Amino acid sequence: xxxxxxxxxVSAAPGQKVTISCSGSSSNIGNNYVSWYQQLPGTAPKLLIxxxxxPPSGIPDRFSGSKSGTSATLGITGLQTxxxxxxxxxxxxxxxxxxxxxxxxxxxxx
Amino acid sequence: xxxxxxxxxxxxxxxxSLRLSCAASGFTFDDYAMHxxxxxxxxxxxxxxxxxxxxARMGYADSVKGxxxxxxxxxxxxxxxxxxxxxxxxxxxxxxxxxxxxxxPPPCDYWGQGILVSVSS
Numbered sequence: 457x458x459x460x461x462x463x464x465x466v467s468a469a470p471g472q473k474v475t476i477s478c479s480g481s482s483s484n485i486g487n488n489y490v491s492w493y494q495q496l497p498g499t500a501p502k503l504l505i506x507x508x509x510x511p512p513s514g515i516p517d518r519f520s521g522s523k524s525g526t527s528a529t530l531g532i533t534g535l536q537t538x539x540x541x542x543x544x545x546x547x548x549x550x551x552x553x554x555x556x557x558x559x560x561x562x563x564x565x566x
Numbered sequence: 567x568x569x570x571x572x573x574x575x576x577x578x579x580x581x582x583s584l585r586l587s588c589a590a591s592g593f594t595f596d597d598y599a600m601h602x603x604x605x606x607x608x609x610x611x612x613x614x615x616x617x618x619x620x621x622a623r624m625g626y627a628d629s630v631k632g633x634x635x636x637x638x639x640x641x642x643x644x645x646x647x648x649x650x651x652x653x654x655x656x657x658x659x660x661x662x663x664x665x666x667x668x669x670x671p672p673p674c675d676y677w678g679q680g681i682l683v684s685v686s687s
Contacts, residue, residue: 500679500680503673506666546673548670548671554627555671555672557610
């Protein structure tokens with residue numbers, strides 16, 4: 457059972473938009489920055505969003521992040537087949553003094 | 567370019583030990599915290615341990631506390647993870663990851679390719 461809760465799967469058609477939620481508590485998301493990672497099949501995770509809503513250099517602006525209270529959301533617009541992957545949220549838990557990950561969300565294109 | 571290359575994985579029997587290494591290049595190693603994250607086959611990401619830029623602060627997941635030890639050698643641009651008292655549930659790909667900051671909180675902006683640790687009798 458992960459500290460951060462994500463839906464196990466989401467799906468959408470190519471070209472459409474999808475959002476992935478990440479729910480936590482005041483000790484983690486509520487008081488710390490959230491980051492998002494994309495893991496393509498058979499590869500290492502890749503940082504997509506950091507500090508709630510900042511994309512690293514080279515990340516397309518189709519990817520966006522937001523945070524409100526104890527929840528965060530990853531948005532992906534203009535879905536492409538190459539976006540099919542697992543997506544993870546992560547943050548620091550101030551009470552536990554550990555890094556916590558969400559359980560991951562598998563994105564499938566219809 | 568930033569490169570993180572893990573080594574030292576392999577098979578071990580329950581109760582035995584392994585030592586993972588991560589060779590870093592392409593950035594000023596002692597400016598950043600470093601982490602180990604693992605992923606059991608077919609499962610999600612699990613943070614294992616992290617260490618601050620100077621090694622003064624370390625953190626561990628409850629699942630490995632008391633059995634695993636993280637360390638770093640800034641002179642050798644290397645990160646290590648000593649895995650003792652291995653259990654079958656420690657079987658996973660272990661990733662070395664660089665933090666964007668000098669302290670433990672995430673994010674991790676670069677990841678190694680991962681190395682497999684398999685624990686079975």
